[in-house]
Amino acid sequence: MSLTLYGFDGSTYVRTVKMLLVEKGADFDQVQVNVIKGEPHLPEHLARHPFGKVPVVDHDGFRVLETAAIMAYLDEVLPGPSLTPDNAHDRARNHMAMGLYDSYGYGALVSVFGFHLFPDFIGGQNEDSRRKGIDNSKRVIRELMKIKGDDPFIAGLAPSFSDFYLAPACAYIAMTPDAALVFAVDGFAEWWKRLQALPSFQATIPQ
Ligand SMILES: N[C@@H](CCC(=O)N[C@@H](CS)C(=O)NCC(=O)O)C(=O)O
Secondary structure, X not given: OOEEEEOOOOOHHHHHHXXXXXXXXXXXXXXXXXXXXXXXXXXXXXXXXXXXOOOEEEEOOEEEEOHHHHHHHHHHHOOOOOOOOOOHHHHHHHHHHHHHHHHHHHHHHHHHHHHHHOOOOOOOXXXXXXXXXXXXXXXXXXHHHHHHOOOOEOOEOOOOHHHHHHHHHHHHHOOOOOXXXXXXXXXXXXXXXXXXXXXXXXXXXXX
């Protein structure tokens, strides 16, 4: 079996996939396609992902693009514990949270942590976009915490894809002076503490 992950450790979506791979105990190779250096837009990566994004996974010659598809595929084909909730209700919560993160969360969170940590990557520091980003990040985190409710994880009693979506971006927000503002959401602190304690979170901290 050969499994290759394309994408560098600094990418939040790559870390999402790596957390799943660690939870699965999978052996894999990684090609560090560096987003900050613009490497996803080089011809060799555009041949893998026509829109110049990471992650991309190659499994025995079968190529999978887009994080949601990669997560579902790897969870199904790799041995190890399932990260897919075992009932329709929790699977819907997982998908809702992933959809909200993809559509409204990632861009907002990047505009906040990018402002402080990777200004060139987001086209320079724009105060207005940072302020909107704080509000929108909070709104999305609030919705995800509502989906979580009183459960320990976003889609129930065990970690699932949606937890691995949100945590890597939160790790970057935590390094910024805006963390207290973005994280001021009911239920977030307990979830964040729980996520940071996961071995898969610890094992995937970018160096
Ligand atoms: N829809 C994609 C989004 C992936 C994505 O946005 N990846 C970022 C890194 S976290 C990226 O490749 N950015 C490169 C660029 O936009 O130049 C997915 O679900 O995998």
